[in-house]
Amino acid sequence: MACRHRSSTTTLARLAKPARLTPRLTTQPQVQSQVAPAVRCFSSSRPSQLKETRCQQGKFTSETYPGLKRDPRYGQVTKEHVDYFKGLLGTESAVIDGVTNENATDDIEPFNSDWMRKYRGHCRLVLKPSSTEEVSKILKYCNDNTLAVVPQGGNTGLVGGSVPVFDEIVLNMGRMNNIIEFDEVSGILTVEAGAILEVVDQFLASKGYIFPLDLGAKGSCHIGGNLSTNAGGLRLLRYGSLHGTTLGIEAVLPDGTVVDDLCKLRKNNTGYDVKQLFIGSEGTIGVITKAVIQCPQRPKAQNVALFGLESYEAAQQAFREAKGHLSEILSAFELMDGASQALVRQVTKKNSPLEGEYPFYCLIETSGSNSDHDGEKLQAFLEDVMEKGIVADGTLAQDETQVRALWSWREGITEALGHLGGVYKYDVSIPLAEMYQLVEDTKARVEEAGLLGDTDEHPVRAVVGYGHMGDSNLHLNVSTRRYDERVEKVLEPFVYEWIAKRQGSISAEHGLGLAKKKYIGFSRTPTMVGLMKQLKDLYDPNAILNPYKYI
């Protein structure tokens, strides 16, 4: 998992930060050695021990989704196919062959299941191309022989989009991990799809730049996967979505055609912006092989404040004030409800940064070029919201360690929930005014059904909400003690209908994959879905790319 560990410092005393260190003068650089380490883990990609994790570990997707049947038009992978790929890719390590070699099952397993072990396919062949040309040849061959293919990046998705369902060939992009070019004046980066986000970000850090995307899985996820799922994450409020920061893409269509649109221009109004189709299409119409990203200057100064509020209305007011006071330096505005913080406290056993308990908490981060200037602005803002009574209490991180500790109260939620048992997770976009209402309505509904309680006979422990308030993106999580069919019946399709009524999105940043495929109708009209199907048919007429998923 992606941990944001700063590089360890050198002098002995620097290792000996007092707070929260167990052994004295230990050589471990990590400060918060307890349950929630200093991780930047964002909801979008933290482990969520879903019900399957506990009771159906290792179960095949085909068993969990008995309605799904292998499409007979796809060919079976044979020895001839394997020989072709071996000849094409040359080195032995580029082909993991479970077709002719039965001992390879263990090697293939990691490619067959997602990291939550919620989905598991029957794939017997993994291909790891090292160039666009190889990707093109592989796809052309698969297209000609109607072999189904699942493009795979770091395999950190939450909706089962990157793992095979049946015996699709896994096209793993991990070997295409080069940083091709970086322009230090413009901040324009050209990178291969299999490059790991954190590696790229560290490279950029050494040049004074930052990747416009950050998320919990950054230590494993690939740039190509980020693009094809249009990952959101933490920096979206500040730097916008990948649809804006991606200047160019090179992708391969199912018939082997290389779409070379490695444009390095911010402005280019010449025809349809076709590259946008590859962003967020979850590998259903083409495989992204390279990307050109506009990278912003890395902020020199960051400040973090946390405050407690008495109502959701107050949180909205605080958000308005924050935008007014902090405008260009505001880089995160996160909402956590009291219930979620109580669970973090219960699991980590840490003292809350604020003395009292409040129904809502907000975490604000500013990023700018001048620490004093930002600090003054933030201070003025905090005093203002205090005086106006919008905020009940709060604190301002006085040093880096506190910055991380405050973040851990937001980032530790998913981990704490996972620690306590199974979680039903909904990642939704709702107009801000009604955003938290979903949590309250869901809670009332679960309560009414007699499922929510503090004692063991109730299957539901808590209904909590938190999320990127700055992006109107809420994570509704229902923490359970055990799997109970009644819970699912109460939640679905209630939650989806609730969202559809308010023109929200049933999947804000996690995507559709296999998990949300059948719910697309709650967020898109039949006309829109029809248009999408047309596109799919146009680019992938044999439907070999990432079948059974998306739309």
Add this chain to the structure above:
Amino acid sequence: MSALRILVPVKRVIDYAVKPRVNKAQTGVETAGVKHSMNPFDELSVEESVRIREGKKTPVEDICVISAGPTKAQDILRTAMAMGADRAIHVETKEGEDLEPLGVAKLLKAAAEQNKSNLVILGKQSIDDDAGQTGQMLAGLLGWAQATQASKVEFIGGDSVQVTREVDGGVETLKAKLPMVITTDLRLNEPRYASLPNIMKAKKKPLEKKMLADYGITAEKRLKTIKVTEPPPRQGGGKVEDVDGLVSKLKELGAL
């Protein structure tokens, strides 16, 4: 017994979480544009002082924080006051006027006398210079009792203080009478977060500005820094394509 008047020296240092870099001239570490905060051990001292007051076992009349450093050092004095100190003294030093441990100890001696302090709680070391000498020198200059590297401080009636310190192989318990000097170690407490109302209140608390000369101190240097260098960078490893590559590489290196 007399009410406590606690003096808490604090230092502004490069933030614990920031990796320091040696400057080009190799005379020290780069400080310009680097995030600074309160020396973590000093946070413990401030926290402990406030807890002694909150513990109500011993009346605390005054908690005064003091820092010698550039104008910016006032930020951490405000932080200390937001955590609960009553007032602050800022001894302004000019650029290049860095004090050595003995100089700091002399300054603190004068300050403790001026402020009629009967307890000085300070960090066992600052994480920038790592000298770890000031507390001991101060106790020597004042002729007071000292208990260093405290992991627990208790008032046991009258002017007696019992201090637990962690030593190799166990803990050691000391008892001493006020006035005394205590230096703080990691496990003494967990510093609190400064709350917004307290941060605002801290702005109105008195902050006295002084010069070194007010204490009869000059920033004369007894030690000379000849050169500061970074440790040699770690040699990166090589990557191999597959197991065969690994085996042949190991053979090549003579490991097999």
